[in-house]
Amino acid sequence: MLSLYRIENGEVQIISCPPQGIRKGEYLSIEDTSTEKSLIIQVVEIDYANVPGILEDILRRSSIHKVNGEDYDPLEIKSYIELVKDAKVLRCKIRGALTRGEFTDDISWIPVRSRSRVVGIPDETLLKLINPSRLLPIQIGRTQKKVRVDIDAKAIDGSLNIISGKKGTGKSHLAKTILLGLIDQGGLCLVFDINGEYTKLDYKSSGERNRFQKKMKVLIPGRNFKVDLRYAGLGSILSIMRSVMDTPGTSTWEFRRIWNSLERRDAISIEEIFRSIDNINHEYVREALFRRFQSLVDTGFFCDDPKSNTAFEEIFAEMNMGGAVILNLKDLPSMIRKIVVEFVLSKLSQLLKRNIARAVFLFAEEAHLYLRDTYWEDIVTRMRHLGVFVTFVTNQPETIKQNVFRQSDNIFLFNFTNENDLKAISRASRIDGYTIESITRELPAHHCLMFGKVTRDLPLVVGIGRLDIQTQGETRFFFTPLETTPEGIVDKSTQNNYQTALQLK
Ligand SMILES: Nc1ncnc2c1ncn2[C@@H]1O[C@H](COP(=O)(O)OP(=O)(O)OP(=O)(O)O)[C@@H](O)[C@H]1O
Numbered sequence: 163m164l165s166l167y168r169i170e171n172g173e174v175q176i177i178s179c180p181p182q183g184i185r186k187g188e189y190l191s192i193e194d195t196s197t198e199k200s201l202i203i204q205v206v207e208i209d210y211a212n213v214p215g216i217l218e219d220i221l222r223r224s225s226i227h228k229v230n231g232e233d234y235d236p237l238e239i240k241s242y243i244e245l246v247k248d249a250k251v252l253r254c255k256i257r258g259a260l261t262r263g264e265f266t267d268d269i270s271w272i273p274v275r276s277r278s279r280v281v282g283i284p285d286e287t288l289l290k291l292i293n294p295s296r297l298l299p300i301q302i303g304r305t306q307k308k309v310r311v312d313i314d315a316k317a318i319d320g321s322l323n324i325i326s327g328k329k330g331t332g333k334s335h336l337a338k339t340i341l342l343g344l345i346d347q348g349g350l351c352l353v354f355d356i357n358g359e360y361t362k363l364d365y366k367s368s369g370e371r372n373r374f375q376k377k378m379k380v381l382i383p384g385r386n387f388k389v390d391l392r393y394a395g396l397g398s399i400l401s402i403m404r405s406v407m408d409t410p411g412t413s414t415w416e417f418r419r420i421w422n423s424l425e426r427r428d429a430i431s432i433e434e435i436f437r438s439i440d441n442i443n444h445e446y447v448r449e450a451l452f453r454r455f456q457s458l459v460d461t462g463f464f465c466d467d468p469k470s471n472t473a474f475e476e477i478f479a480e481m482n483m484g485g486a487v488i489l490n491l492k493d494l495p496s497m498i499r500k501i502v503v504e505f506v507l508s509k510l511s512q513l514l515k516r517n518i519a520r521a522v523f524l525f526a527e528e529a530h531l532y533l534r535d536t537y538w539e540d541i542v543t544r545m546r547h548l549g550v551f552v553t554f555v556t557n558q559p560e561t562i563k564q565n566v567f568r569q570s571d572n573i574f575l576f577n578f579t580n581e582n583d584l585k586a587i588s589r590a591s592r593i594d595g596y597t598i599e600s601i602t603r604e605l606p607a608h609h610c611l612m613f614g615k616v617t618r619d620l621p622l623v624v625g626i627g628r629l630d631i632q633t634q635g636e637t638r639f640f641f642t643p644l645e646t647t648p649e650g651i652v653d654k655s656t657q658n659n660y661q662t663a664l665q666l667k
């Protein structure tokens with residue numbers, strides 16, 4: 163049975179005696195029969211009820227076996243003490259209220275204790291409260307009691323999302339689940355894939371193709387992803403030179419002059435730009451530009467052949483029923499990664515300004531590795547207004563600036579044990595730090611605590627479902643089963659991944 167014990171400083175304590183199998187993260191309702199209102203509360207900590215006398219009883223029992231004789235219990239209070247000993251105190255946070263079935267966040271009242279009844283809220287009821295419309299469902303997993311959880315694609319639309327948690331807990335897996343759900347709903351997605359692990363989402367785990375076959379385009383910079391200088395445009399090249407290559411102002415000014423003069427003659431090419439740079443009188447500027455432009459050309463990403471150009475508008479046009487461009491940044495030197503990302507983001511802004519696409523859902527894994535400092539602000543403000551809706555995925559939450567965290571609409575947290583990580587998240591989240599620390603510290607693998615627009619701000623523990631896709635980008639281990647094949651010895655744990663197959667001929 164559940165009984166209301168006390169409400170203090172926003173914390174509600176419920177006594178569970180005899181204890182029921184209630185877990186952290188579950189929701190209860192305190193129904194006030196005198197007003198037809200209920201408080202919705204969430205269990206965030208579970209302790210034993212420290213009733214006076216229990217310690218004495220435990221001590222007495224642990225010493226009793228040394229004394230010969232029988233336990234004398236004339237008043238038969240033994241079973242009562244056993245019951246009390248197991249009683250639990252559920253520490254809960256108030257999350258909202260129900261007034262005649264309507265959810266409200268008016269929690270400025272407390273229930274009458276003598277007229278209150280505490281009951282569990284069935285997951286089905288809770289999920290209906292959280293996501294009443296279910297118009298564009300994306301199935302992501304199940305509650306702790308195995309009830310199916312869908313999120314509404316509309317709650318991701320226009321939102322800034324953060325997926326965080328310690329290594330190997332299932333962050334990328336959730337990102338892929340949401341990505342595939344968005345594609346199913348007709349969304350256009352772009353992934354900055356730092357580990358090359360989104361490149362086979364269009365294959366089932368058995369190796370056959372799946373329904374995403376024609377909806378994925380993997381771009382490998384320098385291989386099947388090159389841009390013609392004219393397509394890139396002066397603006398993108400200058401911003402790369404300035405922010406990625408630290409080019410001084412006088413030199414960028416000179417580059418602009420060269421570009422404009424070549425453009426007037428319709429003569430922009432790598433060779434002509436080099437020739438013009440060579441003709442610069444000022445030695446310092448000539449040297450500075452030469453080295454930078456040489457580095458740009460050496461990336462193999464820029465070309466002057468329109469036939470080799472990758473035009474985003476064409477790819478997007480093919481994906482008008484939903485799709486994803488996967489930008490494989492795996493194994494690229496850090497500078498090339500930054501150049502490619504800078505180019506893609508500036509191109510994306512241009513295309514959205516020209517209404518080439520309505521919006522793009524951008525998935526950025528470990529963005530601090532390639533996103534320059536000033537872009538964070540840009541992404542959550544200017545680019546968001548243009549229609550770039552980002553999901554940041556990271557196992558280092560402190561790399562996401564506090565103000566980015568604060569502006570997030572949805573947060574998905576997997577297990578965290580590191581104090582600093584927990585503090586970084588607690589400081590910046592919209593729900594209280596106590597809830598975050600208490601629940602995420604004990605989350606099992608593949609389970610997350612999610613809150614924000616997707617849950618109407620009610621924190622919810624969800625076990626993320628499996629995906630029938632080829633997994634890649636997992637950590638490669640030394641001690642894994644090896645299989646001998648005609649090609650050599652293959653690491654079975656990563657045998658789907660053509661790049662991590664261990665070949666020992
Ligand atoms: N819900 C799930 N069901 C089944 N397997 C899962 C689930 N979530 C993750 N996995 C598997 O667990 C492993 C780790 O998952 P994932 O790569 O998503 O973790 P991560 O948190 O992104 O790790 P990292 O910090 O290394 O990027 C992968 O093999 C993945 O396929």
Ligand SMILES: [Mg+2]
Nearest residue numbers: 330333334335
């Ligand atoms: Mg990952």
